Amino acid sequence: MPKVKTEALRAGMVVAAEVKNMDNMLLVSAGCVITDKLIGILSAWGISDVEVQACDGVEEAGDILQQLPAETLKELSTGLESIFWEAIDSSPVQKEAFKLALRRKAKQVLAGKGHSHDEQH
Amino acid sequence: MTNSIKQLTEGIPSLGSCTGVIAEIERIVKDPASTLADLGEIIEKDPDLAARLLRLGNSAFYGFAQRLETVSEAISLIGIRQVEDLLLASSVIEVFEGVPAVHVNMESFWEHSLACGICARCIAIARQISAVEKFFLAGLIHDLGRLVLLSQVPKKATEIFAVYHGQRILLRDAEREILGFDHAQIGEELLRGWHYPPNLVQAVAHHHRPMAAGIFQLESSVVHVADYIVHVMQFGNSGEKYIPPLNLRAWERVGMTPDLVESIIQSIDEQIEAVHESFLRSSHPRTKPRA
Numbered sequence: 001m002p003k004v005k006t007e008a009l010r011a012g013m014v015v016a017a018e019v020k021n022m023d024n025m026l027l028v029s030a031g032c033v034i035t036d037k038l039i040g041i042l043s044a045w046g047i048s049d050v051e052v053q054a055c056d057g058v059e060e061a062g063d064i065l066q067q068l069p070a071e072t073l074k075e076l077s078t079g080l081e082s083i084f085w086e087a088i089d090s091s092p093v094q095k096e097a098f099k100l101a102l103r104r105k106a107k108q109v110l111a112g113k114g115h116s117h118d119e120q121h
Numbered sequence: 122m123t124n125s126i127k128q129l130t131e132g133i134p135s136l137g138s139c140t141g142v143i144a145e146i147e148r149i150v151k152d153p154a155s156t157l158a159d160l161g162e163i164i165e166k167d168p169d170l171a172a173r174l175l176r177l178g179n180s181a182f183y184g185f186a187q188r189l190e191t192v193s194e195a196i197s198l199i200g201i202r203q204v205e206d207l208l209l210a211s212s213v214i215e216v217f218e219g220v221p222a223v224h225v226n227m228e229s230f231w232e233h234s235l236a237c238g239i240c241a242r243c244i245a246i247a248r249q250i251s252a253v254e255k256f257f258l259a260g261l262i263h264d265l266g267r268l269v270l271l272s273q274v275p276k277k278a279t280e281i282f283a284v285y286h287g288q289r290i291l292l293r294d295a296e297r298e299i300l301g302f303d304h305a306q307i308g309e310e311l312l313r314g315w316h317y318p319p320n321l322v323q324a325v326a327h328h329h330r331p332m333a334a335g336i337f338q339l340e341s342s343v344v345h346v347a348d349y350i351v352h353v354m355q356f357g358n359s360g361e362k363y364i365p366p367l368n369l370r371a372w373e374r375v376g377m378t379p380d381l382v383e384s385i386i387q388s389i390d391e392q393i394e395a396v397h398e399s400f401l402r403s404s405h406p407r408t409k410p411r412a
Contacts (some may be wrong), residue, residue, distance in 0.1 A: 006384055022246075039387070040390070041184030044181055044392060046243070074240050084363070085364055091367075100386070
């Protein structure tokens with residue numbers, strides 16, 4: 001059975017083999033249907049991948065950044081960059097962190113939560 | 122007048138009501154004739170505390186396959202030491218309830234702190250480091266020194282924020298400019314006074330300079346990286362408007378990868394609501410659902 005990374009799991013997939021945590025405690029039984037809640041639980045326990053019965057039809061969500069109008073994306077990007085103390089290109093880690101944060105902000109905007117949590121001052 | 126770190130922390134009361142429960146637990150644990158049910162009874166004496174422990178035990182924070190019905194079950198699955206750390210976390214929050222939200226939004230401060238605790242705990246789980254609740258506690262309390270500052274020397278706090286808003290400067294540097302020391306040092310003194318274990322004291326003291334933490338580099342690095350991640354992802358705010366510098370050696374020491382960061386962010390989103398409800402009760406109602 002194919003193994004799927006936890007972050008690539010989608011609701012509706014079926015677990016092929018039981019999943020246990022590091023203390024050997026059963027988290028999910030074989031045959032269980034994956035739900036969003038379950039994905040969160042697996043992530044919380046640091047489970048990196050899960051055997052599933054079928055992984056056909058897994059569609060990678062298109063790049064969320066492309067779903068935003070260019071102007072909104074630029075505004076989000078500039079706003080985010082301005083609060084980084086160190087330059088974004090100072091290290092690959094910083095670059096990756098910036099990308100993740102931008103995607104998170106894009107999700108919030110697309111979910112209708114606007115530019116929430118931007119500034120406290 | 123210049124305040125010393127010790128003077129600042131002297132005004133902070135001792136830990137809250139949960140410490141009485143913790144002392145009781147310690148007594149029971151040392152008694153060879155005691156049972157798990159005896160321990161459950163101690164916590165159940167405080168129905169609010171018992172309800173919060175069960176709520177947390179039944180949430181995504183633990184993700185147990187079966188539902189916990191009693192405090193004894195919760196203790197048996199979570200572990201006595203871990204429960205003690207959770208009670209200690211609850212006590213700390215109790216001490217600082219009511220700090221005026223003049224310069225820092227307190228709801229946002231606690232959201233940042235709780236997210237940092239969850240993040241540090243997730244890193245510990247992913248890296249299979251033992252005693253994960255210790256990391257939750259360390260993340261939760263890493264910025265306590267700032268609350269000491271806000272509550273004990275409000276005039277100095279106003280001076281600090283005037284400097285901070287007047288130029289491009291990190292808040293901790295503004296603290297040093299006005300006081301000669303920063304919130305991490307205040308936190309260190311406070312926790313020493315509360316007789317916290319050295320690994321927690323050092324994790325808080327060195328959360329900005331984890332490589333200076335000597336034998337507690339790992340603990341400090343986990344808190345440093347967790348603090349960076351929650352700043353980048355803007356889970357709440359501790360008063361600092363900038364995303365502080367990342368120590369890459371700490372990042373490597375902890376063994377972080379982009380995949381792990383993504384899964385941890387997802388875990389924080391999943392757990393923050395339940396953790397907020399279990400630890401903050403109604404004092405800082407959570408009004409902003411996360412994406």
